[in-house]
Amino acid sequence: MKMMSLQQEFAxxxxxxxxxxSATTTTTTADWRLSVPTLSGRLVTLxxxxxxxxxxxxxxxxxxxxxxxxxxxPASIDSFLRFIEWAQRERARGTYxxxxxxxxxxxxxxxLFQIRQLEPGFATAEWGFALxxxxxxTGMFEDGARLVxxxxxxxxxVHRLEARAAVVNGRGNGALRKIGAVQEAVxxxxxxxxxxxxxxxxxxxxDSDWRQTxxxxxxxxxVH
Numbered sequence: 426m427k428m429m430s431l432q433q434e435f436a437x438x439x440x441x442x443x444x445x446x447s448a449t450t451t452t453t454t455a456d457w458r459l460s461v462p463t464l465s466g467r468l469v470t471l472x473x474x475x476x477x478x479x480x481x482x483x484x485x486x487x488x489x490x491x492x493x494x495x496x497x498x499p500a501s502i503d504s505f506l507r508f509i510e511w512a513q514r515e516r517a518r519g520t521y522x523x524x525x526x527x528x529x530x531x532x533x534x535x536x537l538f539q540i541r542q543l544e545p546g547f548a549t550a551e552w553g554f555a556l557x558x559x560x561x562x563t564g565m566f567e568d569g570a571r572l573v574x575x576x577x578x579x580x581x582x583v584h585r586l587e588a589r590a591a592v593v594n595g596r597g598n599g600a601l602r603k604i605g606a607v608q609e610a611v612x613x614x615x616x617x618x619x620x621x622x623x624x625x626x627x628x629x630x631x632d633s634d635w636r637q638t639x640x641x642x643x644x645x646x647x648v649h
Contacts, residue, residue: 427531429617437545446586447550449584456578457516457522457534457581458517458518458519459514459517460618461473461516461522461524462576462580464524464573464576465566465572466568466570466571466572466626468528468529468563468564468565468568468575469527469528469529469565469569469572470527470529470568470570471524471525471526471527471538471569471572471573472524472525472527473513473522473523473524474481474509474512474513474523474524474525474534474537475509475527476506476509476510477511478509478525478534479502479505479506479549480502481500481533481534481535482505482525482534482537483499483500483501483502483505484534484535484557485534485535485555485556485557486498486555487500488558488559490523490558491555491556491557492587493618493619494590494591494594494618496617496618508611510522515541515621519542520541520542520545520547521539521540521541521542521611522539522540522541522576522581523537523538523539524537524538524539524569524572524573525537526538526556526560526565526569528560528565535556535559535560535565536554536555536556536557536560536565536569537554537555538552538553538554538569538570538573539552539553539554540552540573540577540581540586542582543550543587547581547582547583548582548583548584548585549583549584549585549586549587550577550581550583550585550586550587551586551588552572552574552577552586552588553586553588553589554566554569554570556569559643560572560646561596566577566600566618567600567603570600570604571604574586574604574635575635575639576618578635578636583632584631584632585629585630585631585632586629586630586632587626587627587628587629588601588606588627588628588629589615589616589626589627589628590623590625590626590628591616591623591624591626592611592623592624592625592626593623600624602628602629605627605629605630605631605634605635605638606628606629607629607630607634608626608627608628609627609628609629610626610627611624611625611626611627612624612626612627613627
């Protein structure tokens with residue numbers, strides 16, 4: 426599964442401060458900056474990451490099956506706690522959100538979803554995800570992805586949502602295609618994976634396309 430680099434995100438404070446104003450004006454819902462809603466689907470609940478999740482998430486993100494296609498995650502409890510603190514600060518600034526994935530009937534997270542703005546105002550955003558291998562093929566990704574994309578378009582006010590996955594990551598690319606993402610391009614040698622640059626596929630979902638898809642699916646999101 427594709428996921429944005431946690432270590433890169435943790436180091437991103439200075440980069441965000443250097444962004445220039447965009448000509449695009451987008452109205453967003455400010456409430457999520459103060460308190461991220463809990464989203465409930467058919468199989469999973471998504472909530473904001475918090476400090477109690479650090480140990481479980483390290484286990485998920487450093488497992489061999491998951492680590493193969495993501496940038497290195499923080500390897501210690503202390504570094505992961507610093508990432509969580511950073512994530513909450515960036516959420517308060519309105520630039521980033523990190524959800525953990527909790528299956529119904531469980532308390533420990535089995536993965537996460539991230540959304541970050543690619544331009545001021547969040548009109549264009551990128552999302553990433555990672556789930557433990559035991560959750561693959563269970564429908565949890567599709568259930569959680571619908572919740573996240575709904576949140577991005579309906580609550581944050583995103584217009585265009587991008588994702589990137591290594592070309593050789595057949596499962597991750599298939600998951601994006603299944604959720605309705607459109608393949609746009611191959612980004613040559615754009616992702617450093619274990620010392621080697623690999624090609625990535627660029628995917629996108631537009632808000633107008635997503636609303637047409639929702640008209641077929643019907644509402645499935647509960648917000649707490």
